[in-house]
Amino acid sequence: MEIDNFTDELTGLKNYKALKEYVIDKIKESIHDKKVLSIILIDVDxxxxxxxxxxxxxxxxxxxxxxxxxxxxxxxxxxxxRQFLKGDEFLVVASETSSDDALKAAERKRKLIENATFVIDEARYKLTVSCGVTEFKAGDDYTSFTNRAHSALVEAKSQQFKNCSKLFY
Structure with missing residues (x-):
């Protein structure tokens, strides 16, 4: 039952209920082990x-x-x-990953989606995404950490053509 409770039924990914608990655990682990931790927030344009x-x-x-x-x-x-139950946002928790490496990963994911063709009932669709990236900092908690990723995403989406990744330090 716990698997069902923490799995997004549409995508099969972990859901928003599992997200906060997982990020808090990763923050504690990052502090204890003195390892970097980054997140990538992805939103379909x-x-x-x-x-x-x-x-x-x-x-x-x-x-x-x-x-x-x-x-x-x-x-x-x-x-x-999947960030929300009825949303088009995804969040990647990148353990042992610096913000620079997370930005590279975000760009790879952005290009992967941009280059994909989604075929549904023989119709073809193209999408782009924007990404917000940040690294955990001393003194962060769940809210400040994820809010910084959201601020980076807002900046990325404010670009004239969207479809980009932004890092927020």
Whole structure:
């Protein structure tokens, strides 16, 4: 039952319920072991318009495919979550990863999604994402750590064309 409670039924990734607990544990581990920890917040660009144009069923199937791509593109020290129950945001917890390396990983994921073609019922869809990246700092807690990633994402999404990654120190 716990697996069901902490698994996003659409994407099969860990869900928002598991996210906070996992990040808090990783923060404690990072402090104790004196290892770096970064997070990557990924948001599908203009997904509200996609929902409106193609419908929620198609949008859900595309989100599932994005989740599968992100789940396959991770290292053994990474964990991928769907950020919210009804959202188009994903969060990657990158253990033992500096902000510079996390930014490289974010760019790799961004390009992977940009270059993918999502085929749903023979129709082809292209998407882009924006990414916010940050590294855990001394004195951070769950809220300050994730808020900094969100600020980086907001900055990335404010770019004229979106589809980029930003690091927030």
């Amino acid at each position: 203009n997904f509200k318009n996609f929902n409106t144009t193609y419908g929620y069923n198609t949008a859900d199937r595309v989100l599932k495919a994005v989740g599968e791509l992100l789940g396959k593109d991770k290292r053994a020290t990474d964990e991928v979550f």
